[in-house]
Amino acid sequence: MNYFYSPKNKVYQKLVADPLFSPVVVYLSGQPEPVILRELKKVFPQRKFEHFLDQLIEAGLVKREQRRYELSFPIFTEEEANYQEIIASQAQRLSEQLAKLSQDEQQFILGETLWTTCFEEDSKVFYGYKGETEETTQKTIAGNEAYQFVSISTTKNFPVTLANYFFVQKNKPTQFPDFLPLATLLGDVNEAYYFDQVEVIIERIRLNKFKNRRPNIFLESLIETKTIQSEPTFELLLPVLENEKELSDVQFTELGSLTESEAAFVHRRMYEEVKHALGLTAYSYIKAK
Structure with a gap:
């Protein structure tokens, strides 16, 4: 559970x-x-x-x-038909709207607009969920004032990304062996210092002015986490969301007849359904401030 x-x-x-x-x-x-x-x-x-x-x-x-x-x-299960009908209806409606957008826009809406609605971080709701699919989706964020690196992933599919790496380092470093090569590369690097160095690289790549004068752990870590590619030229592999860019509107259906716990459960399951329908089980992007 x-x-x-x-x-x-x-x-x-x-x-x-x-x-x-x-x-x-x-x-x-x-x-x-x-x-x-x-x-x-x-x-x-x-x-x-x-x-x-x-x-x-x-x-x-x-x-x-x-x-x-x-x-x-409350403890919810997958077998509760009334909730499943609402979840399926909401998820289908949202999936159809998002399917008309580019994958970058889908990622931004799932990670920002839809996340804020479905995962209210200030809520006092607590509930249990018991079902065949018990994987937990989580959002990790790391960066500085200029760039924030965001990853949406699950407990079963937790890729080696910058956001996930710094989350692991702060929480359970020994439980994620896939991150050991990156940990060996970066050592005990200070997070603030690391992202200040990364900011310079990202800025120059976005301006097509980056030149690799000598190898360094910052560049290597960006390549290791598939944040950038080095061949045939240096390019960002992750989409960048500008703060001033407005996200496309998404229409939600009110869930006024449900209790706060029921609405929280429906929203979370709806998010999972939409994510899987769009094939976005794990993804990352960069927010530029």
Whole structure:
């Protein structure tokens, strides 16, 4: 089962990371009626369990009424027909609109306009999802004031890009062996310094004025991550989104009849459907400020 919530919510992040979280959720979700503390303690005899349970209650993820406990967030599945009908209808409508645009525009809209709508980062919504497709789409960003490198990818398809690399370095460097060659190349390079050097290269390539006077780790890393190509000439391989460029309009259907959690679930699944329909399972682009 996967759990979805705002990446800004550090309380949820800490609770979900606790080894007790998933077993407690699975147990409570499988009970036909709310359970008493004595029953819970039989299943979870760990010393810290009661304290952890109090934290779940304080965070609003478990509800306690009349000395009985139950989950206070929904768990969705792929089998729920009502949601699937809404998701399929919304996804088809959006896919048809985006199919008329260039791939670059599709990437920008999926990564910017549609992402903002489907992944509200300030939302307090929390829900679980259990289905055949449990991969999690995430957006990573790295760069400086001039250029931001953006990657949209999944937990199962996590390509070696600049945005993903700096995300890995900050979070779980040992769990992504594909990034080791790039880590060996860059060493402990300072991120701000790195992107200041990369900015110069990108600017010169965009102006067709870049000349490779001598090899360096900045140029090599751009080639390694397929940000640029060196043959037959130096060219950017990623599309660039200018801040002043207006993204094409996309028409959304209001989901007023759904709860906040239901709307969040539908939006996320809709995003996945559209992404797969357009063949954009993993992609990157550059935002120029």
